[in-house]
Amino acid sequence: QPQVQESGPGLVKPSETLSLxxxxxxxxxxxxxYYWDWIRxxxxxxxxxxxxxxxxxxTYYNPSLESRVIISIDxxxxxxxxxxxxxxxxxxxxxxxxxxxxxAAGGPVMYSWFAPWGQGTLVTVxx
Amino acid sequence: DxxxxxxxxxxxxxxxxxxxxxxxxxxxxxxxxxWYQQSPGKAPKLLIYSASNLQSGVPSRFSxxxxxxxxxxxxxxxxxxxxxxxYCQQSYSTPFTFGQGTRLDNK
Numbered sequence: 001q002p003q004v005q006e007s008g009p010g011l012v013k014p015s016e017t018l019s020l021x022x023x024x025x026x027x028x029x030x031x032x033x034y035y036w037d038w039i040r041x042x043x044x045x046x047x048x049x050x051x052x053x054x055x056x057x058x059t060y061y062n063p064s065l066e067s068r069v070i071i072s073i074d075x076x077x078x079x080x081x082x083x084x085x086x087x088x089x090x091x092x093x094x095x096x097x098x099x100x101x102x103x104a105a106g107g108p109v110m111y112s113w114f115a116p117w118g119q120g121t122l123v124t125v126x127x
Numbered sequence: 128d129x130x131x132x133x134x135x136x137x138x139x140x141x142x143x144x145x146x147x148x149x150x151x152x153x154x155x156x157x158x159x160x161x162w163y164q165q166s167p168g169k170a171p172k173l174l175i176y177s178a179s180n181l182q183s184g185v186p187s188r189f190s191x192x193x194x195x196x197x198x199x200x201x202x203x204x205x206x207x208x209x210x211x212x213x214y215c216q217q218s219y220s221t222p223f224t225f226g227q228g229t230r231l232d233n234k
Contacts, residue, residue: 046225046227046228047171047214047216047225047228048225049221049222049223049224049225052221060221062221062222063222064222096170096171101176103177109218109221110159110218110219110220110221111159111177111218111219112218113161113173113176113177113182113218114161114163114171114173114216115172115173115176115182116173117170117171117172118170119169119170120170
């Protein structure tokens with residue numbers, strides 16, 4: 001069964017960079033059928049899609065976060081990562097990683113669906 | 128961005144009831160609508176993808192329908208484990224967006 005699992009600090013200071021890693025197991029990480037995504041959930045904004053990365057390096061980002069986000073992939077470690085810079089209290093949320101399956105191998109991330117999700121990790125931005 | 132609006136925001140039902148949740152998109156999205164279930168303290172779980180396709184392992188009492196702008200999630204006979212929050216999500220275009228959620232609780 002495919003599994004994804006988030007890891008990283010639970011507390012980040014304002015103006016610093018949030019860094020999280022997602023470890024993937026039980027599935028071919030380099031399959032053209034998948035993108036690898038970050039999604040966050042906060043009480044104020046609900047579920048918010050952050051962005052996607054393909055093993056080829058193709059990325060898609062939410063324009064609302066794009067100036068601060070980098071999602072990268074390390075196929076040798078079966079991991080992908082999120083970096084969010086210049087964080088503020090509004091970035092406090094539970095961060096999830098998830099696999100996005102696309103209907104046509106090698107295609108764009110559109111038309112995809114998220115499964116499985118990691119258990120989520122709470123990141124609090126506070127000094 | 129495409130706005131997703133769910134109704135109702137909350138719903139009280141009993142075991143055995145038939146339940147329907149509606150999701151409306153602010154523009155046409157074809158069939159590219161997914162449904163998720165989230166229990167307290169847990170990650171969302173995929174139920175239905177591309178409007179009407181049941182995810183592997185999901186009970187057949189869950190079904191989805193719709194296209195264009197209007198979509199429906201139906202639970203044919205509510206079970207105790209179904210009391211949770213349900214979200215729709217469009218994957219027609221980025222940024223992908225979610226509905227605000229429908230909380231289903233025990234009457």
